[in-house]
Amino acid sequence: MVQETQTGEVATVESTVALIRRIRAGDAGARERLLRRFLPLLQRWAHGRLPRHVRDMQETDDLVQVTLVKALAQLDHFESAGPGAFLAYLRQALLNQVRDEIRRHARRPEHAEMDFEISDPDAPALIEQIVGAERVRAYEHALSTLPKRQQGLIVMRVEFGMSYPEIAAEVGSTPDAVRVMVARAIVQLSKLLGGES
Amino acid sequence: MPPAEPNDLEQLAARIADEQPVDWRELDEADTASVTGLREIEQLAQSFRHLQVSAVAPKTPTSNRFMFGNLQVLEPLGSGAQGDVWRAYDPLLDLQVALKLRKLESGVLSNQFLDEGRRLARVRQANIVSVYGAAIHGARAGIWSELVRGSPVSELLAGHGAFPPEEVRGIGLDLCHALAAVHRHGLVHGDVKCENVMREVSGRIVLMDFGAAREFELTDPGVVTGTLRYLAPEVLQGAPPSPGSDIYALGVLLFHLLTGEFPYAASELESLMQAQARGQRVRLAKLKPGTPRDLVRAVETALEADPARRHATALAFAAALAPQPHAGTSRWPLALAITLGASLLAVAAAWRGTPAWQAEASFQRVQAQGSTALADGASVAIGDRLALQFRSNQAAYVYVFDDDGSDNTGVLFPLAGIEPGNPLAAQTEYRLPGKRNGQALTWQVSSAAEREEFVVVAATQPQQELERAIASWRRAESAAATRGALGLAIAPDSAEVASKPLRRVLEQVQRDARPGEVKHWRYTFPHAR
Numbered sequence: 001m002v003q004e005t006q007t008g009e010v011a012t013v014e015s016t017v018a019l020i021r022r023i024r025a026g027d028a029g030a031r032e033r034l035l036r037r038f039l040p041l042l043q044r045w046a047h048g049r050l051p052r053h054v055r056d057m058q059e060t061d062d063l064v065q066v067t068l069v070k071a072l073a074q075l076d077h078f079e080s081a082g083p084g085a086f087l088a089y090l091r092q093a094l095l096n097q098v099r100d101e102i103r104r105h106a107r108r109p110e111h112a113e114m115d116f117e118i119s120d121p122d123a124p125a126l127i128e129q130i131v132g133a134e135r136v137r138a139y140e141h142a143l144s145t146l147p148k149r150q151q152g153l154i155v156m157r158v159e160f161g162m163s164y165p166e167i168a169a170e171v172g173s174t175p176d177a178v179r180v181m182v183a184r185a186i187v188q189l190s191k192l193l194g195g196e197s
Numbered sequence: 198m199p200p201a202e203p204n205d206l207e208q209l210a211a212r213i214a215d216e217q218p219v220d221w222r223e224l225d226e227a228d229t230a231s232v233t234g235l236r237e238i239e240q241l242a243q244s245f246r247h248l249q250v251s252a253v254a255p256k257t258p259t260s261n262r263f264m265f266g267n268l269q270v271l272e273p274l275g276s277g278a279q280g281d282v283w284r285a286y287d288p289l290l291d292l293q294v295a296l297k298l299r300k301l302e303s304g305v306l307s308n309q310f311l312d313e314g315r316r317l318a319r320v321r322q323a324n325i326v327s328v329y330g331a332a333i334h335g336a337r338a339g340i341w342s343e344l345v346r347g348s349p350v351s352e353l354l355a356g357h358g359a360f361p362p363e364e365v366r367g368i369g370l371d372l373c374h375a376l377a378a379v380h381r382h383g384l385v386h387g388d389v390k391c392e393n394v395m396r397e398v399s400g401r402i403v404l405m406d407f408g409a410a411r412e413f414e415l416t417d418p419g420v421v422t423g424t425l426r427y428l429a430p431e432v433l434q435g436a437p438p439s440p441g442s443d444i445y446a447l448g449v450l451l452f453h454l455l456t457g458e459f460p461y462a463a464s465e466l467e468s469l470m471q472a473q474a475r476g477q478r479v480r481l482a483k484l485k486p487g488t489p490r491d492l493v494r495a496v497e498t499a500l501e502a503d504p505a506r507r508h509a510t511a512l513a514f515a516a517a518l519a520p521q522p523h524a525g526t527s528r529w530p531l532a533l534a535i536t537l538g539a540s541l542l543a544v545a546a547a548w549r550g551t552p553a554w555q556a557e558a559s560f561q562r563v564q565a566q567g568s569t570a571l572a573d574g575a576s577v578a579i580g581d582r583l584a585l586q587f588r589s590n591q592a593a594y595v596y597v598f599d600d601d602g603s604d605n606t607g608v609l610f611p612l613a614g615i616e617p618g619n620p621l622a623a624q625t626e627y628r629l630p631g632k633r634n635g636q637a638l639t640w641q642v643s644s645a646a647e648r649e650e651f652v653v654v655a656a657t658q659p660q661q662e663l664e665r666a667i668a669s670w671r672r673a674e675s676a677a678a679t680r681g682a683l684g685l686a687i688a689p690d691s692a693e694v695a696s697k698p699l700r701r702v703l704e705q706v707q708r709d710a711r712p713g714e715v716k717h718w719r720y721t722f723p724h725a726r
Contacts, residue, residue, distance in 0.1 A: 139241055183208075183210040184210070193237050
């Protein structure tokens with residue numbers, strides 16, 4: 001769905017695993033296709049994760065491009081932990097970049113101590129209510145304790161807004177099965193988030 | 198209610214993953230950790246979606262159908278008597294918006310349309326769809342507004358049957374505040390009905406489809422037919438829509454949510470007018486016994502055939518709908534409650550001071566377009582930015598606290614590194630929290646528990662007890678739990694501060710302080726149902 005508005009094409013033909021295999025075999029076209037597949041997805045995602053001062057479209061794009069190119073350069077070190085893992089890996093790499101960016105901009109000590117954050121009145125509330133919020137940290141923490149496969153499913157569906165057919169192509173399954181797997185992963189996550197041991 | 202079955206949880210999770218609205222009503226009492234976690238995920242998922250939507254870059258024109266001024270029109274969302282609605286991208290706001298377009302028939306109409314749009318754009322309230330702008334390009338006039346994601350309550354009603362009374366009360370309160378804001382701007386909604394009220398996935402209630410209603414009524418009989426059962430008797434007899442007829446329509450809406458029925462059985466214009474003239478109205482108490490009496494009274498009053506006998510204003514309706522205080526606390530006369538709601542300003546309830554010292558405190562919602570007073574009990578939502586306007590005729594020490602109901606007290610003012618600090622000078626208009634390095638700051642609602650409580654304390658002398666408490670509270674951890682939209686209501690009884698630590702300290706302060714030395718204001722933000 002989101003894929004369509006961004007690129008106008010359906011990017012579900014080759015799985016990422018297959019693409020990575022081809023890139024390793026020296027297929028430049030595969031590299032291009034992989035970039036094309038993930039760049040808009042990650043750009044959109046990073047757009048929401050970055051603080052306002054670095055949220056400028058160009059800066060965000062630069063950050064994502066750099067991360068993606070770096071990740072592709074280190075493709076040999078990437079050990080696939082199953083379908084969907086590459087996207088989760090990219091997301092983690094980006095998240096680290098984002099954290100560096102945030103750290104670079106001085107943070108105010110009151111932030112962590114109150115339910116009300118001191119904020120620049122010009123900052124867009126939509127972004128700010130996500131970035132740096134306590135609940136996002138709780139979510140990240142809970143997510144990180146899930147099995148990798150479930151992490152990937154939640155990230156693809158909930159964070160990246162990929163359609164079930166897209167995810168199915170990614171993990172080598174059917175859309176219906178993916179829908180059930182995503183729901184189960186969400187239930188697992190909800191237990192962790194709700195404080196159930 | 199028994200805990201939710203694993204299978205139910207999976208279905209709920211699937212709905213969240215499918216981006217479908219979830220009806221939490223049946224699960225609210227199943228207080229399992231999983232349900233709490235699922236609600237949290239639902240809200241996070243919604244936020245992620247918002248971000249995806251808002252991040253669609255202007256450089257991706259592949260799916261553009263056409264441009265409307267600055268807006269890139271992306272796809273049709275629906276069409277109706279009032280014109281076509283499109284999903285569009287606004288590169289200036291960096292947001293996707295809903296764009297309603299209609300062909301221009303005459304110069305007069307287009308001016309009306311634009312004027313209406315401009316006025317609507319000034320109405321900012323959490324329960325009203327935000328209108329961003331209105332313009333004419335080529336042969337079309339357009340109004341663009343917030344893209345709301347959720348279901349109309351009419352759909353929820355059709356899918357799940359009548360709503361529980363307490364939920365109807367909550368929806369009614371939200372809509373009263375929405376209508377109050379509309380009426381304050383000299384506008385009339387004119388088409389309040391279940392189909393025009395959305396419940397967002399987060400639970401936020403949003404009043405939709407403004408403005409055009411009145412204009413199109415004359416040209417399209419279909420609109421009148423569709424909303425016939427919501428039309429007040431005087432409107433059916435030819436009177437123009439008024440705040441009073443909006444109140445009537447809201448009464449019909451709440452009646453409908455409670456029962457699934459309408460106050461008059463007739464659905465044809467003529468038979469409806471006859472039934473109204475004869476007073477053949479179905480009584481709510483008969484149709485739905487067991488509904489709380491105050492709720493029945495509030496709805497029935499709104500449905501009075503004579504406008505003069507209805508609630509005088511939307512705020513009066515809100516006051517009648519508001520849950521009554523528990524036994525044991527003092528009851529405030531209705532008139533006073535309305536005044537409080539209407540001004541929401543500087544109600545120094547513990548006004549034990551000498552008349553000589555006067556201080557005023559009022560919360561403001563800070564937006565890109567400027568600040569608006571949080572008048573008439575406007576609700577606030579996560580992400581809203583607030584500031585406190587303060588003025589005193591004597592130098593004053595001001596302290597602002599919040600408590601989320603779990604006795605985690607946060608200090609909102611004074612804050613280290615932020616100007617001004619205490620004492621605040623006399624005869625000066627302050628906007629708190631103040632400035633850091635010359636940059637104006639606000640408080641942002643970033644999370645919400647069952648309830649938020651704000652306490653503002655002002656004193657002519659520094660308060661040792663409070664200063665000591667601040668030292669310990671500032672280290673207190675904030676609560677992480679976050680829910681949906683909140684309704685802001687001023688609490689009439691300042692003696693009953695709910696937060697235990699705050700109450701303890703305030704009692705101490707009042708014991709220690711000299712008469713007239715301390716004032717305090719209290720606001721609560723109950724969780725919207």
